[in-house]
Amino acid sequence: MSGPRYLEDFEIGACERFGCYPVSEDEVVEFARRYDPQPFHVDRAAAERSHFGGLIVSGWHTAAMYIRMINDHGATRHALAGLGFDDMRWPRPTRPGDLLSVESTVKATSPLQSRADRGIVTFATRILNQRLEAVMTFDMLVLFPRRPRA
Amino acid sequence: MSGPRYLEDFEIGACERFGCYPVSEDEVVEFARRYDPQPFHVDRAAAERSHFGGLIVSGWHTAAMYIRMINDHGATRHALAGLGFDDMRWPRPTRPGDLLSVESTVKATSPLQSRADRGIVTFATRILNQRLEAVMTFDMLVLFPRRPRA
Numbered sequence: 001m002s003g004p005r006y007l008e009d010f011e012i013g014a015c016e017r018f019g020c021y022p023v024s025e026d027e028v029v030e031f032a033r034r035y036d037p038q039p040f041h042v043d044r045a046a047a048e049r050s051h052f053g054g055l056i057v058s059g060w061h062t063a064a065m066y067i068r069m070i071n072d073h074g075a076t077r078h079a080l081a082g083l084g085f086d087d088m089r090w091p092r093p094t095r096p097g098d099l100l101s102v103e104s105t106v107k108a109t110s111p112l113q114s115r116a117d118r119g120i121v122t123f124a125t126r127i128l129n130q131r132l133e134a135v136m137t138f139d140m141l142v143l144f145p146r147r148p149r150a
Numbered sequence: 151m152s153g154p155r156y157l158e159d160f161e162i163g164a165c166e167r168f169g170c171y172p173v174s175e176d177e178v179v180e181f182a183r184r185y186d187p188q189p190f191h192v193d194r195a196a197a198e199r200s201h202f203g204g205l206i207v208s209g210w211h212t213a214a215m216y217i218r219m220i221n222d223h224g225a226t227r228h229a230l231a232g233l234g235f236d237d238m239r240w241p242r243p244t245r246p247g248d249l250l251s252v253e254s255t256v257k258a259t260s261p262l263q264s265r266a267d268r269g270i271v272t273f274a275t276r277i278l279n280q281r282l283e284a285v286m287t288f289d290m291l292v293l294f295p296r297r298p299r300a
Contacts, residue, residue, distance in 0.1 A: 035214040037221055059232070060210070060217050064185040067210050071187055082209070089234040 007119035019069030025096035057094035157269035169219030175246035207244035
């Protein structure tokens with residue numbers, strides 16, 4: 001992706017898939033010990049006895065791996081700012097051994113009323129595992145410049 | 151907080167404040183190097199030259215510190231499941247040296263149509279810094295059991 005990207009460059013329905021993040025058990029346990037030390041995130045034996053049947057990844061760790069993939073891809077490099085996230089859900093667990101990727105679809109583009117030179121792009125985003133099942137979904141709202149008039 | 155908590159135990163408007171998470175620069179840089187390596191998260195000199203005027207915390211690291219505070223507090227210990235998050239925003243930066251806490255207000259309780267024994271509690275949540283300014287806000291949706299009939 002080279003050169004600036006403007007609001008007008010995003011077409012509704014345009015979809016890209018990017019990223020490749022292998023989920024390692026060591027990293028899952030390390031993250032969860034620090035931030036989300038629930039038995040089914042940090043203790044393999046307890047996780048196997050739980051209704052999850054094995055270790056699952058903290059939802060916030062999945063989010064962190066997503067933001068790493070976004071950084072590596074440069075998807076929002078020409079954005080002015082990330083505004084926030086709506087409808088964040090985790091439809092199924094992420095597990096050690098999964099290979100994650102990102103699927104991002106342009107859902108809406110809307111010029112700002114308050115600033116004629118900016119607008120918001122809404123990306124419907126799905127984090128997928130290696131079976132292309134969604135493990136996390138949300139809408140991401142990002143501020144982009146509008147194309148300057150010639 | 152002892153004993154089970156049921157949907158009926160949550161009163162609209164009830165508010166609690168909990169948690170105390172000191173934000174250290176070392177931790178901020180370590181997290182961001184791994185998951186969100188933008189200059190204003192990982193490079194103090196670059197951050198000082200940026201419009202932020204100094205290092206700021208990855209929004210996803212603020213989220214991770216929040217989930218640690220939730221775990222330590224046990225606020226959702228009797229929940230059946232976390233369902234997701236809506237309207238996630240970061241109204242101002244978190245910075246190294248900040249001391250974070252959580253303010254959680256019961257916004258809505260709604261019995262599930264599909265399962266008479268369960269319901270959803272929506273917590274309007276604000277992560278606050280030491281000046282009690284919100285650095286992150288969202289609605290958290292949590293599934294709780296309903297009180298069994300006598």
